[in-house]
Amino acid sequence: MTRSKPAARPDPSPAPAPARRRIRGLDADQRSAQRRSQLLDAATELFATQSFSGTSIEQICQHAFVGTKGFYDHFDSKEACYTALLEQITVQIQQRVAAAADAVADRPLPERIAAVLAEFVHAIADDPRLAKVTFGEAGGISPAVEKQRRGNRRWAAAFLDRQWSPGTPPDRARETLALATIGGMFELVADWLHHHDDGDEPDEVDLLIADLIRFVAVVAAGRTATGG
Template sequence: MARMTKPPDDTGRVILGLDAAERAERRRQLLLDTALEMFATAGFAGTTIEALCQTALVGNKAFYEHFRNKEECYVALLQRCTERTFTRVVEAIPHDDVDEETTTRALVGALAHALTDDPRVSIVTFGVAGGITVRIDKLRRENRRGASSLVVSTWERSGDDLPENVGAIALAVIGGLFGLIGDELDRVDYRPDPSAVDELITNMGDFVLAVRRGMH
């Protein structure tokens, strides 16, 4: 396994208005931006560190300052995609006292758009960029459990008595929602048109609301 390379101690230098830490973070984000494109098009197995660095116009040494290997880069990219998706969903939670159906449709709409507006994000998130490792697959499952916690907290806002196995139900709902999104993206080769996304959001909302009715 490649070892992390310690970056040079130039913290006192300011170049183009950026100090060393800011320049390092800019390189890291550039590498992740490039990784998003390459993993989505060439796949995990088909992307090499050398090609990634050449495309990003970043030296191999800079890559190893941030990531130990290609898998760690993919993990960081997946985490970034997940965090941005969760942010969009949380921001969609209505602040007013609205009914549960309105809240549900707002949340599934935000989730659908977060995963379909940029086809590359959906490819990385759903792990279809071939050659995914056990560690990456485990992280994807952990992210789904995190999403299910958000579902539970949304249901708790209703004030209803929830079943003891609500966590398992929420996890199944997340799996179902991701299944609907994945099937639709696969059907249209990861390039859905607006009308297809609207129909997808309707189906996702109907699914979640049907589950909720079964819990009463």
């Protein structure tokens, strides 16, 4: 009598995932991230040189060497592209000023403020396009962009307040003064940008830093004199 062979047991190990196609050494996710970066770089250049309203999606795509479909894979509209760009620049600025503050945390307040303001100015002026995009373009684009700008100002005001009064509980009067101070600082930057269109002369950058330091010092002196 012939014995039947036992049924083969299924292999418990999962089948290997198919290899991801790589082009020029990049997989699909990496190529997508590269296209997004190219689009944002192109938008930075075009928004700075010919304004948000004067730039089309087609021009951004041509400048980035990315197809229109590639644009819409990442952004729903030109406004969404601008919002993403503004967010990217904002994060870079915030990281730089926070690092500058940490580096001088044990210094007297005037030195801390001067170091942070210098880092802030260099974060936007070392590449003049960034100042144009953030301070020359953001106003009036849309309610969504304005909301983001206001959020950025509130972050900056809270950051300034922490430099003024580290470790203290929130105080509305102090926070309001900080927000007004940030508004004045940003207006000085916008005015500087308008009158120094290139923004690439070192002495011009130094003058802006000095103006901001003097302005914040005057506010701080008045705050101290009134017990704020």
